[in-house]
Amino acid sequence: MILVWVETEAGGLSEISLETLAFARSLAEAGGGIAIRAVLFGEVEDHEAASRELGAHGVGEVRQVVGEAFTSYAAAAWAAALQELRASTGSVVVTAAGSQRGNEVLAHLAARLDVPMAANVVSFDGLAPFVVTRQVVGGAAFEEMRLDRRPALFTVAGHSWTAVEVSDPAPATWVEERPEVAPADLLARVVATRTKAADGADDLKTAKVVVGAGRGAGGPDGFGAVAELAELLGGTVGVSRVVTSLGWRPHHEQVGQTGSRIAPDLYIPCGISGAIQHWAGCASSKTILAINTDPEAPMMTKATYAVIGDMHEVVPAIVDELRARR
Numbered sequence: 228m229i230l231v232w233v234e235t236e237a238g239g240l241s242e243i244s245l246e247t248l249a250f251a252r253s254l255a256e257a258g259g260g261i262a263i264r265a266v267l268f269g270e271v272e273d274h275e276a277a278s279r280e281l282g283a284h285g286v287g288e289v290r291q292v293v294g295e296a297f298t299s300y301a302a303a304a305w306a307a308a309l310q311e312l313r314a315s316t317g318s319v320v321v322t323a324a325g326s327q328r329g330n331e332v333l334a335h336l337a338a339r340l341d342v343p344m345a346a347n348v349v350s351f352d353g354l355a356p357f358v359v360t361r362q363v364v365g366g367a368a369f370e371e372m373r374l375d376r377r378p379a380l381f382t383v384a385g386h387s388w389t390a391v392e393v394s395d396p397a398p399a400t401w402v403e404e405r406p407e408v409a410p411a412d413l414l415a416r417v418v419a420t421r422t423k424a425a426d427g428a429d430d431l432k433t434a435k436v437v438v439g440a441g442r443g444a445g446g447p448d449g450f451g452a453v454a455e456l457a458e459l460l461g462g463t464v465g466v467s468r469v470v471t472s473l474g475w476r477p478h479h480e481q482v483g484q485t486g487s488r489i490a491p492d493l494y495i496p497c498g499i500s501g502a503i504q505h506w507a508g509c510a511s512s513k514t515i516l517a518i519n520t521d522p523e524a525p526m527m528t529k530a531t532y533a534v535i536g537d538m539h540e541v542v543p544a545i546v547d548e549l550r551a552r553r
């Protein structure tokens with residue numbers, strides 16, 4: 228059995244958890260058809276819709292953990308519940324999204340069970356023993372890990388798997404669980420949450436096309452053609468930290484380790500060197516078309532396609548060509 232903690236957001240299932248289910252399914256198939264069971268914490272607005280969606284992503288049964296202790300986030304209590312469910316289901320693997328909470332709760336679980344955990348896994352390369360590859364340094368490097376004890380605990384890096392529905396979906400069976408919680412597991416719990424006002428960063432994280440600009444833009448007035456190209460391609464603008472630090476563009480447009488992680492179909496970084504901290508935020512882009520005067524810039528050597536040239540000539544030329552074709 229593979230136990231997958233599926234996170235909820237805004238009453239629905241989180242995208243990164245659906246990606247985690249794709250990872251779990253692949254593991255289940257490689258293991259000869261191991262069953263997948265999902266765990267949800269707290270309230271779910273529409274049980275039927277959730278059980279249909281989970282069934283469509285390969286889950287046979289859902290355990291919804293309910294009770295006063297689970298209405299708000301408490302890492303130790305949630306780990307205790309997962310520990311109980313792991314034991315009662317005899318699961319050999321427990322997985323969760325490589326989110327802040329996923330990593331925190333599974334680390335608690337690993338400590339409680341005294342078993343290994345691999346965080347931010349992107350692929351698995353062996354089952355006996357488990358061998359996985361995981362992202363480190365914000366996605367700028369990868370490590371291969373061997374886990375010599377079971378159950379194995381994994382969190383799955385965002386955007387490393389694609390959520391795909393099964394061909395013959397059936398709604399997952401729904402079971403409620405009310406685990407006992409020790410007072411010690413509730414010593415740290417969330418008592419209030421404030422949501423930041425929307426600022427455009429969400430658009431950047433989900434955009435299919437991002438046109439990026441860095442110091443090569445030359446100043447706050449150097450982004451006209453970049454913004455125009457983004458608009459023509461139905462995308463959005465993303466920038467390097469130099470650009471936000473200099474106040475040329477707002478922080479919510481920053482891509483990178485201390486900005487947004489993006490995974491567009493197409494990323495066009497213009498005048499961006501591709502420093503490791505920037506790469507950490509754009510490495511999941513499916514295609515990268517870099518524009519830079521320096522052919523040796525790291526971004527140019529890593530890109531799918533590279534144009535050696537001045538962005539102030541190349542980007543307007545692309546814009547003109549796109550306009551002419553339309």
Ligand SMILES: Cc1cc2nc3c(=O)[nH]c(=O)nc-3n(C[C@H](O)[C@H](O)[C@H](O)COP(=O)(O)OP(=O)(O)OC[C@H]3O[C@@H](n4cnc5c(N)ncnc54)[C@H](O)[C@@H]3O)c2cc1C
Pocket residue numbers: 440441442443444466467468469470481482483484485486497498499500501502503504505508518519520521524536537538539
């Ligand atoms: C803790 C920490 C966190 C960080 N987090 C981030 C982060 O989240 N995101 C981020 O981006 N950076 C981050 N940085 C900064 C990072 O290290 C780099 O300094 C930054 O990414 C460089 O930005 P840049 O590529 O725009 O500038 P530069 O490195 O100065 O590169 C400019 C590039 O533009 C090219 N160029 C110049 N003129 C033109 C032109 N006319 N046409 C075409 N190309 C031209 C140059 O050849 C060069 O490659 C972080 C740094 C630290 C220490």
